[in-house]
Amino acid sequence: MNAITPINNAANFLRRAEGLSAPGWAVALRAAGRDALAARGMPTRRAEAFKYTDLAPVLNAGFVAPTGSRNVPPMPAQRGRARLVFVDGVLRGDLSTLPPRPLSDMAAVLGALTTPDTQPITALNASFAEDGLVLEIPAGEDAGLVELLSIVTDGAIAFHPRHIIRLGAGAKLALLDTAQGADGIAYLHNPVFEVSLAEGATLAHVRVQAEGRAAFHLSSVHAAIGAGATYDNFTLNAGGRIARNEIHAALNGAQGACHMNGAQLGTDGQVVDTTTVLHHAAPDCASRQTYKTVLKGRARGVFQGKIFVAQVAQRTDGYQMNQALLLSEDAEMDSKPQLEIYADDVKCSHGATVGALDAEQLFYLRARGIPADEARAMLVEAFLTEAVDGVANEECRAALDEAVRSWWAREA
Amino acid sequence: MPAVAETIEAVQSVTEGGYKWGFSTDIEMEFAPKGLNEDIVRFISAKKNEPAWLLEWRLKAFAIWQKMETPVWAAVQHPPIDFQDAFYYAAPTNAQKPKSLDEVDPELLKTYAKLGIPLKEQAILAGVEGAGDTPAEGRMPIAVDAVFDSVSVATTFKDRLEKDGIIFCSISEAVHKHPELVREYLGSVVPQADNFYAALNSAVFTDGSFVYIPKGVRCPMELSTYFRINAKGPGLFERTLILADAGSHVSYLEGCTAPQRDENQLHAAVVELVALDDATIKYSTVQNWYPGDAEGKGGIYNFVTKRGACRGARSKISWTQVETGSAITWKYPSCILLGDDSVGEFYSVAITNNRQQADTGTKMFHIGRNTKSTIVSKGISAGRGQNTYRGLVRISPKAVGARNFTQCDSLLIGDQCGAHTVPYIENRCMSAKVEHEATTSRIAEDQLFYCRQRGLTEEEAVGLIVNGFCREVLKELPMEFAVEAQKLLAISLEGSVG
Numbered sequence: 030m031n032a033i034t035p036i037n038n039a040a041n042f043l044r045r046a047e048g049l050s051a052p053g054w055a056v057a058l059r060a061a062g063r064d065a066l067a068a069r070g071m072p073t074r075r076a077e078a079f080k081y082t083d084l085a086p087v088l089n090a091g092f093v094a095p096t097g098s099r100n101v102p103p104m105p106a107q108r109g110r111a112r113l114v115f116v117d118g119v120l121r122g123d124l125s126t127l128p129p130r131p132l133s134d135m136a137a138v139l140g141a142l143t144t145p146d147t148q149p150i151t152a153l154n155a156s157f158a159e160d161g162l163v164l165e166i167p168a169g170e171d172a173g174l175v176e177l178l179s180i181v182t183d184g185a186i187a188f189h190p191r192h193i194i195r196l197g198a199g200a201k202l203a204l205l206d207t208a209q210g211a212d213g214i215a216y217l218h219n220p221v222f223e224v225s226l227a228e229g230a231t232l233a234h235v236r237v238q239a240e241g242r243a244a245f246h247l248s249s250v251h252a253a254i255g256a257g258a259t260y261d262n263f264t265l266n267a268g269g270r271i272a273r274n275e276i277h278a279a280l281n282g283a284q285g286a287c288h289m290n291g292a293q294l295g296t297d298g299q300v301v302d303t304t305t306v307l308h309h310a311a312p313d314c315a316s317r318q319t320y321k322t323v324l325k326g327r328a329r330g331v332f333q334g335k336i337f338v339a340q341v342a343q344r345t346d347g348y349q350m351n352q353a354l355l356l357s358e359d360a361e362m363d364s365k366p367q368l369e370i371y372a373d374d375v376k377c378s379h380g381a382t383v384g385a386l387d388a389e390q391l392f393y394l395r396a397r398g399i400p401a402d403e404a405r406a407m408l409v410e411a412f413l414t415e416a417v418d419g420v421a422n423e424e425c426r427a428a429l430d431e432a433v434r435s436w437w438a439r440e441a
Numbered sequence: 442m443p444a445v446a447e448t449i450e451a452v453q454s455v456t457e458g459g460y461k462w463g464f465s466t467d468i469e470m471e472f473a474p475k476g477l478n479e480d481i482v483r484f485i486s487a488k489k490n491e492p493a494w495l496l497e498w499r500l501k502a503f504a505i506w507q508k509m510e511t512p513v514w515a516a517v518q519h520p521p522i523d524f525q526d527a528f529y530y531a532a533p534t535n536a537q538k539p540k541s542l543d544e545v546d547p548e549l550l551k552t553y554a555k556l557g558i559p560l561k562e563q564a565i566l567a568g569v570e571g572a573g574d575t576p577a578e579g580r581m582p583i584a585v586d587a588v589f590d591s592v593s594v595a596t597t598f599k600d601r602l603e604k605d606g607i608i609f610c611s612i613s614e615a616v617h618k619h620p621e622l623v624r625e626y627l628g629s630v631v632p633q634a635d636n637f638y639a640a641l642n643s644a645v646f647t648d649g650s651f652v653y654i655p656k657g658v659r660c661p662m663e664l665s666t667y668f669r670i671n672a673k674g675p676g677l678f679e680r681t682l683i684l685a686d687a688g689s690h691v692s693y694l695e696g697c698t699a700p701q702r703d704e705n706q707l708h709a710a711v712v713e714l715v716a717l718d719d720a721t722i723k724y725s726t727v728q729n730w731y732p733g734d735a736e737g738k739g740g741i742y743n744f745v746t747k748r749g750a751c752r753g754a755r756s757k758i759s760w761t762q763v764e765t766g767s768a769i770t771w772k773y774p775s776c777i778l779l780g781d782d783s784v785g786e787f788y789s790v791a792i793t794n795n796r797q798q799a800d801t802g803t804k805m806f807h808i809g810r811n812t813k814s815t816i817v818s819k820g821i822s823a824g825r826g827q828n829t830y831r832g833l834v835r836i837s838p839k840a841v842g843a844r845n846f847t848q849c850d851s852l853l854i855g856d857q858c859g860a861h862t863v864p865y866i867e868n869r870c871m872s873a874k875v876e877h878e879a880t881t882s883r884i885a886e887d888q889l890f891y892c893r894q895r896g897l898t899e900e901e902a903v904g905l906i907v908n909g910f911c912r913e914v915l916k917e918l919p920m921e922f923a924v925e926a927q928k929l930l931a932i933s934l935e936g937s938v939g
Contacts, residue, residue: 077514340857343856353868355868355870356871357871358838358870358871359838360869360871361867361868361869362866362867362868363865363866363867363868364865364866365863365864365865366862366864366877366879367861367862367863367864368851368860368861368862368879368881369859369861370851370853370859370860370861370881371858371859372853372856373853373854373855373856373858374856374883375853375881375882375883376880376881376882377880377881377882378878378879378880378881379862379877379878379879380876380877380878380879381864381866381875381876381878382875382876382877383836383866383868383873383874384873384874384875385871385872385873
């Protein structure tokens with residue numbers, strides 16, 4: 030072809046990573062991340078997996094490392110037994126009620142569930158990986174609800190926490206993970222979760238992404254689900270200018286279950302993207318996905334969901350539904366559900382719909398004296414209910430409802 | 442440089458498995474020199490005595506093609522194709538287009554008779570032309586354009602069609618007789634630069650059919666093109682152009698077979714449809730190219746670009762395809778719904794058995810107001826077959842009130858095959874409504890048991906269930922084709938159970 034070396038589009042990040050000193054546990058991980066970025070850069074829209082989400086604004090923004098601010102922002106009330114708090118990208122022991130554990134404890138399993146070469150968002154995290162939530166629940170224990178909270182108050186920072194959550198056989202945990210930030214600052218929050226569930230373990234993972242409106246949120250969850258274990262993820266994707274949540278889940282043992290539900294709320298200038306890749310790698314597993322997207326103004330919603338069924342995964346029961354509501358003439362929804370099936374004794378289905386609010390339903394409510402705005406709000410709430418109803422933990426549900434209400438109050 | 446094509450006994454096709462169209466005909470053929478370069482493009486154009494503008498058009502396409510790269514996004518695998526190791530033109534030596542059917546080489550007529558395609562009008566119509574709208578043997582009359590390797594060898598019922606002002610001829614003939622139409626519409630739906638194989642086709646296309654239905658005319662019979670690859674070596678690059686003027690209606694059928702050979706052969710066709718105000722085009726395909734043997738040796742690479750433009754208000758284009766043949770199918774018949782209230786439809790059955798691979802689907806572009814589209818796709822995988830539905834529904838901001846419904850069902854027979862679904866839905870219009878659903882499952886034990894109880898063999902039972910699975914699509918086919926298609930489904934699945 031030609032001899033001109035193209036400029037690596039992740040150059041801003043690579044330059045910043047170069048001078049960074051790394052603690053022992055992070056050396057190999059960061060090197061692998063940087064190698065992936067150096068070799069391939071970050072994906073453009075020509076890459077199939079990023080066809081609908083352009084990362085150029087993130088790559089061109091230019092961020093600084095967390096500055097070590099000691100701000101104490103107003104804290105939402107603690108809902109769980111304990112919580113780990115990040116402020117401005119820094120883990121704050123003084124504000125946390127959960128004693129932090131260093132990632133060095135996890136050196137043996139760090140990065141085991143990820144392949145930075147094919148997962149650019151994860152590679153970006155790996156290049157800068159920092160301490161995050163490290164939780165190990167011993168076999169048989171019910172750890173109740175634990176919270177992970179990130180608040181950004183200031184600075185165009187980029188932070189890349191790596192969270193590791195491991196549940197022993199039969200252990201139980203509910204994790205409420207909330208990300209918030211001030212509007213008007215273009216920061217990047219790039220968390221990666223590595224979740225592994227031993228036999229019969231149950232994790233309810235509820236994520237409330239309500240970053241500031243100028244922020245970038247690129248997150249990736251990697252879950253390995255053992256035999257008879259259940260991973261239950263709900264993600265509210267409502268904040269940020271560009272927000273992409275990836276979930277890579279693998280059902281590795283027989284009779285495992287994976288539930289992935291979510292709601293995306295987008296408004297002017299936002300891109301909200303949920304991308305799920307579910308790998309059925311063992312027989313007799315069940316998966317359920319329900320995603321709802323509501324778009325206003327010039328918002329863009331993206332849903333990509335792939336169900337992969339390996340040949341050994343006989344008697345797989347897989348279901349996926351994604352629905353989107355367009356509330357404005359300028360909104361756009363792009364969805365790409367995908368089935369890739371190599372086993373024959375399976376029941377797999379997916380569905381997708383995109384449309385406006387039903388005029389008849391609106392009329393029904395108006396005819397009963399309900400003002401137009403209120404009627405629309407009711408219908409949107411009802412639309413989201415199917416997905417939100419999947420959240421069983423009451424505290425998490427309350428947090429979600431609150432986030433959805435405050436979004437609506439702000440946007441309506 | 443006449444050469445003699447290799448002959449394989451027709452009998453062999455019977456003994457070697459279910460592909461009964463696998464024979465080849467020994468006919469004197471003329472080939473272009475092997476390989477592909479500008480001179481070959483000029484050679485083809487000269488052979489066809491084409492006007493300068495068409496040669497220019499071809500050369501432009503060739504220049505574009507040379508700069509393009511082979512697409513790799515489809516879920517199919519094959520060794521790289523050596524485009525220099527192929528012939529791009531092969532025609533029966535006696536290629537002077539016969540004035541009447543009596544002048545057609547009897548060997549050719551025999552070939553088509555063997556394929557079940559009667560080129561003799563008398564064989565279809567009782568009595569003399571004009572006296573007979575009475576179908577003989579219960580058959581409806583069908584006008585056939587028969588394409589043999591690179592050339593059209595015969596077109597039937599031309600006189601009858603001319604009475605209504607309908608033009609039905611080979612595209613080479615249309616270039617000479619109706620240059621204004623060809624020049625205006627050729628490449629207007631599938632431009633030269635559209636994709637790799639469309640660019641290749643634009644450079645080297647040899648023959649194909651041309652149809653023009655005048656204003657307000659309802660075509661009195663089914664039109665059909667039958668493509669036959671015979672000679673060893675050449676790819677088939679046909680180009681079909683169908684124009685339906687305002688208020689007209691036409692139903693067009695396409696069939697195809699090829700001899701059974703160990704080498705892969707390339708078929709890269711382009712089909713363009715244009716429907717003006719209130720016009721309807723119904724395009725049905727039964728694709729039965731040689732699929733290769735059980736080990737995946739041989740078979741046709743079927744890399745086809747088909748697209749229709751609903752340019753007029755209330756126009757309608759309906760694609761129905763039954764894809765049973767080919768080693769690899771790569772095909773996405775699409776509709777551009779420009780006219781307000783226009784309608785696009787896509788009904789598809791795709792079967793992959795043994796080592797066949799199919800990556801097929803459709804694209805629906807909603808641009809006009811209140812445009813509607815329906816997609817029904819049934820994929821059946823057996824043996825080691827890989828079957829992918831890939832589709833796009835795009836609603837532009839102006840397509841107020843647009844509506845799409847998509848249903849993709851996959852059936853798996855055996856645990857070595859794969860079924861995949863890759864739909865893309867892009868909606869930029871609030872008032873549009875898009876629905877998509879897809880399922881994948883295998884034949885239920887209780888369905889099989891029910892049939893077996895009633896004395897059907899397992900293979901018969903599978904055939905029956907598969908036919909039921911495909912019913913929504915098969916009922917869209919014209920009667921004649923539906924019967925053939927049902928038989929084909931059964932043959933394609935032979936050896937997939939037990």
